[in-house]
Amino acid sequence: MYDVRSLKAEEFINDEEILDTLAYAEANKNNRELIEEILEKAAPKKTGKGVECAGLSHREASVLLACDIPELNEKMYSLAREIKEAFYGNRIVMFAPLYLSNYCVNQCVYCPYHIQNKEIPRKKLTQEEVRNEVIALQDMGHKRLAIESGEDPVNNPIEYILECIKTIYSIKHKNGEIRRVNVNIAATTVENYRKLHDAGIGTYILFQETYHKESYEKLHPAGPKHNYAYHTEAMDRAMEGGIDDVGLGVLFGLDKYKYEFAGLLMHAEHLEAVHGVGPHTISVPRIKRAADIDPNVFDNSIDDDIFAKIIACIRIAVPYTGMIISTRENEECRDRVLGLGVSQISGGSRTSVGGYAGYSAEERPHDTEQFDVSDQRSLDEVVKWLIDTGHIPSFCTACYREGRTGDRFMSLCKVGQIQNCCHPNALMTLQEFLEDYASPETKAAGEALIAREINKVTNPKVLERAIQNLKDIKNGKRDFRF
Ligand code: SF4
Ligand code: SF4
DSSP: OOOTTOSSHHHHSOHHHHHHHHHHHHHTTTOHHHHHHHHHHHSOEEOSSSEEOOOOOHHHHHHHHHOOOHHHHHHHHHHHHHHHHHHHTTEEEEEEEEEEEOOOOOOOTTOTTSTTOOSSOOOBOOHHHHHHHHHHHHHHTOOEEEEEEOOOTTTSOHHHHHHHHHHHHHOOOTTOOOOEEEEEOOOOOHHHHHHHHHTTOSOEEOOOBOSOHHHHHHHSOSSGGGOHHHHHTHHHHHHHTTOOOEEEEBOBTSSOHHHHHHHHHHHHHHHHHHHSOOOSEEEOOBOOOBTTBOGGGOTTOOOHHHHHHHHHHHHHHSTTSEEEEOTTSOHHHHHHHHTTTOOEEEOSOOOSBTOSTTOOSSOOOOTTOSSOOSOOOOHHHHHHHHHHTTOEEEOOOHHHHTTOOHHHHHHHHHTTTTHHHHHHHHHHHHHHHHHHTOOHHHHHHHHHHHHHHGGGOOOHHHHHHHHHHHHHHHTTOOOOOO
């Protein structure tokens, strides 16, 4: 039976509840009155403290996703833009993935790292190689990484991951440093999550892949990941281990998107109900071509229109959660969904083990790639593109370093207060990027953007400090934050 507070996967992601939800959404997809009511409930409201959004339940959001009335769909997109603007403004936070090892004992049928793929070279970075990768990433301008690794207790034990995190945080090359390491590794024990927490990680990210249990078991025929309950309950263990910020995600294309969407929101509701804080981020990857993997064999793939609608509906349903898309998506698609709710993107990414050091911006090793990168631009090009399209590329990592995680982050965010920090932090970290890593064209465009945007800081004290900090950054000082 469905129970949002249960700690059992099959009760908080309850198949019967999802099927009922989908039937309800289908029955109401042309119910104008109900859809308007839902949109009204989700609209930002001004309060004494700032702006607040009520969010939506999985049932209400599923009705929006099913909505068949064109003008209400347009209203939905406008509302998603309005919410994005209210809580994230025009800032986009930048990050890069760092692949540590592609040794893996699992058999995920959609991933080339599965154990039965004997064609792919297996590689695990030494600490010296981690160092070289991190220097290459710092030299691009990155401050925030997501580390990725296959699951292999012999080759990639938790001690190896912890050693890599320590190495990454220790490297200060020229003006560079990695200030936040997010971790995307397999579901593990409370004890290991505690070790990751103590190592100072940012967000723990684990994609559910699919919430449909039967499909999940077929797509993961063997290996530890086969255990649906252990995987689905991982975020509860992570939070028990002290990790405040967790990131959810579904690999769209594996099962029916409406089912995944309802499951994803039920998972978010569960975290909020049990731990008092919802997911810090939600990622929306789509299945892509890779060595040994043909996306056409998965018949649930979604087109760009449905993808955009999913993003808009997530933005409306969970307004305070960051949303991430990767370089799996091409420039055109990324452009479209930025305004609808995406708040973080990767740039200049390599999805292979050891893909950064020793390669020029144009070179790209393919032998150990996890998936094809559709957006192959360099970080400088992505930054320039964001500026040209009216966004502020941000390298901010301030919240986590100021202890604003979990419910402390969410309570600030929920009244729109986070913007008093985000906007100046975005401009200051962009200024650092312009000084240290940008091409002359990007620097010129960025300087003009900062000059325009700085005056949008309304608090006079914050404005004064931010202007001084920008001057200090130009004079060689680094790492200011609100
Ligand atoms: S998705 Fe992860 S767990 Fe599955 S085969 Fe790939 S690396 Fe291993
Ligand atoms: S101030 Fe906090 S929420 Fe805002 S961009 Fe920086 S880290 Fe993110």
